[in-house]
Amino acid sequence: xxxxxxELLALAxxxxxxxxxxxAGQLPEADxxxxxxxxxxxxxxxxWTRGATVEGMSGVVDAFHxxxxxxxxxxxxxxxxxxxxxxxxxxxxxxxxxxxxxxDINAMLFIYRDVFTxxxxxxxxxxxxxxxxxxxLGLATVDDRVYGVPFLAxxxxxxxxxxxxxxxxxxxxxxxxxxxxxxxxxxVSDLGPDVHGWSTAGNNPGILGFTVQPHTWAAGGRIxxxxxxxxxxxxxxxxxxxxxxEAYRSMWEAGSMPPANFSDSGAAWGADFRAxxxxxxxxxxxxxxxxxxxxxxxxxxxxxxxxxxxxxxxxAGGDNLCIxxxxxxxxxxxxxxxxxxxxxxxxxxxxxxxxxxxADAATERYRESYxxxxxxxxxxxxGYAPRTLSxxxxxxxxxxxxxxxxxxxxxxxxxxxxxxxxxxxxxRILEQAQR
Numbered sequence: 146x147x148x149x150x151x152e153l154l155a156l157a158x159x160x161x162x163x164x165x166x167x168x169a170g171q172l173p174e175a176d177x178x179x180x181x182x183x184x185x186x187x188x189x190x191x192x193w194t195r196g197a198t199v200e201g202m203s204g205v206v207d208a209f210h211x212x213x214x215x216x217x218x219x220x221x222x223x224x225x226x227x228x229x230x231x232x233x234x235x236x237x238x239x240x241x242x243x244x245x246x247x248x249d250i251n252a253m254l255f256i257y258r259d260v261f262t263x264x265x266x267x268x269x270x271x272x273x274x275x276x277x278x279x280x281x282l283g284l285a286t287v288d289d290r291v292y293g294v295p296f297l298a299x300x301x302x303x304x305x306x307x308x309x310x311x312x313x314x315x316x317x318x319x320x321x322x323x324x325x326x327x328x329x330x331x332x333v334s335d336l337g338p339d340v341h342g343w344s345t346a347g348n349n350p351g352i353l354g355f356t357v358q359p360h361t362w363a364a365g366g367r368i369x370x371x372x373x374x375x376x377x378x379x380x381x382x383x384x385x386x387x388x389x390x391e392a393y394r395s396m397w398e399a400g401s402m403p404p405a406n407f408s409d410s411g412a413a414w415g416a417d418f419r420a421x422x423x424x425x426x427x428x429x430x431x432x433x434x435x436x437x438x439x440x441x442x443x444x445x446x447x448x449x450x451x452x453x454x455x456x457x458x459x460x461a462g463g464d465n466l467c468i469x470x471x472x473x474x475x476x477x478x479x480x481x482x483x484x485x486x487x488x489x490x491x492x493x494x495x496x497x498x499x500x501x502x503x504a505d506a507a508t509e510r511y512r513e514s515y516x517x518x519x520x521x522x523x524x525x526x527x528g529y530a531p532r533t534l535s536x537x538x539x540x541x542x543x544x545x546x547x548x549x550x551x552x553x554x555x556x557x558x559x560x561x562x563x564x565x566x567x568x569x570x571x572x573r574i575l576e577q578a579q580r
Contacts, residue, residue, distance in 0.1 A: 172471030186480050192221065198499065244466055306444055310333065342425055346414050351411070353547065364389075388454065434517045447520055457527055492507075
């Protein structure tokens with residue numbers, strides 16, 4: 146049984162936004178403007194990190210320990226599916242960690258309930274503040290106040306097998322629209338019966354939300370309208386979304402996608418691309434490059450996900466770092482956060498399977514070591530992720546309306562019925578969540 150966010154918070158003893166906000170009001174907020182805050186601190190810093198991104202944080206903690214001996218970090222991995230519940234429980238019990246390394250979209254759940262420390266004065270003084278990913282930072286900002294900072298990025302891009310593309314007479318850089326990409330996929334598929342031009346995990350809601358939405362954003366479309374608390378879905382009449390779904394349906398009907406995409410749950414995401422039988426794959430750095438061998442990386446290139454009619458975008462997934470109200474050692478916590486954001490740490494993120502969240506991490510060393518991880522830093526302003534408290538209900542769950550819409554539009558009756566049904570479901574979920 147999949148639980149809604151409301152049910153998760155209820156199980157944690159904070160069943161409504163009001164209950165969680167009331168609990169947070171009892172926890173003290175650190176005075177981040179105090180003299181010496183975040184300098185020469187000592188003691189223990191308790192950090193919670195997502196199980197999916199623990200390697201990124203572990204690498205930073207090891208480097209932090211090697212750089213000084215005043216502060217020790219106690220690192221606790223938390224399973225992604227339990228993170229929201231456990232953190233809500235900790236807040237309710239007044240026993241919070243000093244730093245939370247949290248999915249950037251889930252951070253909004255807690256920011257809007259006033260449980261994280263306002264870091265605005267500290268962020269304004271950060272060296273290289275203007276280099277930080279605006280999309281990630283936007284997911285930690287409410288009413289011009291900043292409650293967290295970007296830490297690591299997990300972004301979706303369009304990866305290409307240059308050997309197959311060359312044989313099909315396709316230049317990856319020339320695919321400036323989703324329509325052009327669909328034509329290229331057809332050309333690659335014509336190379337032989339065991340080759341396909343495009344692949345996706347057609348039955349995995351998280352992967353589809355991560356890789357398909359950016360096509361719509363690239364063309365200037367948004368699927369959610371309004372500010373948090375008064376949002377509605379924008380699906381019927383959304384030309385960018387329609388164009389995205391029509392392109393995928395055309396690729397499916399043309400045979401440009403493997404038949405296995407219909408039931409693909411994402412368990413072997415990108416395996417067909419890494420095996421050399423797929424020309425184009427929307428995915429992240431891990432699946433597109435890191436999990437392949439050197440021969441695979443040598444034949445691989447990358448570009449932004451194109452939109453119908455043009456444009457380019459990527460999903461700005463990853464983690465933000467926040468300091469909860471009631472943290473025992475917030476000064477030392479900020480020292481760790483500041484260390485984690487330094488270029489020296491960020492430029493090593495691909496070693497752990499992730500990308501930096503600051504543009505100037507694309508140093509000469511970085512470019513030489515990770516040529517396939519440079520593009521999202523050069524185009525960092527093209528990243529986006531929706532601000533909503535209902536993301537999991539709308540996009541990530543197995544019964545999400547976005548998954549149902551994609552499958553109906555691409556594999557089922559077509560785009561029109563898919564959009565109409567999804568519009569009703571988006572509005573129903575948002576109305577219930579915003580009561």
